[in-house]
Amino acid sequence: MSELKDWRDLPVAGRVTPSTAEQLHTGGWRTGVMPEVELSACVNCLLCWIYCPDSAITLDGTTFTGFDYDYCKGCELCAEVCPTGAITMVEELT
Ligand code: SF4
Ligand code: SF4
Numbered sequence: 786m787s788e789l790k791d792w793r794d795l796p797v798a799g800r801v802t803p804s805t806a807e808q809l810h811t812g813g814w815r816t817g818v819m820p821e822v823e824l825s826a827c828v829n830c831l832l833c834w835i836y837c838p839d840s841a842i843t844l845d846g847t848t849f850t851g852f853d854y855d856y857c858k859g860c861e862l863c864a865e866v867c868p869t870g871a872i873t874m875v876e877e878l879t
Contacts, residue, residue, distance in 0.1 A: 811839070816859035818874040820852055826871035833863035833872060 829849050834842040841857035843850045852863075864872040 811856055811858070813854055815854075815857060815877060816861075817877055818859045818861065819854065819857060819877045820859075820861075820863050820872050821875050822849075822851060823871050823873075826869045828869055828871075830868060832866045832868065836862045836866045838862065 827849055829847075831842075831844075831847070831849060834844060834849065837857075838860060839856045839858055841853045841855075842863065843853050859874070859877070861874050864874050
């Protein structure tokens with residue numbers, strides 16, 4: 786068995802500059818689930834907006850309005866952090 790490489794010996798992989806996700810149109814592929822919101826249960830805390838790794842939460846000024854499904858990847862973080870359960874993940878029909 787060959788000796789394992791130290792992390793410093795590994796080649797540098799591709800990387801995305803932080804906070805630029807909204808500039809990189811990624812299309813509509815997802816994990817198989819997508820977020821839906823019950824707006825009447827939303828208290829506009831914007832935790833989903835803070836945590837979304839794909840800048841897929843849409844706002845009108847500082848008011849939560851929904852999701853941009855061209856960026857959402859179905860990671861479920863928004864549903865996890867939503868304190869009121871306003872966001873649920875639903876299976877996406879293909
Ligand atoms: S499922 Fe993930 S990518 Fe999609 S809106 Fe929620 S946090 Fe963002
Ligand atoms: S985390 Fe939930 S309550 Fe907070 S803004 Fe998002 S949908 Fe609304």
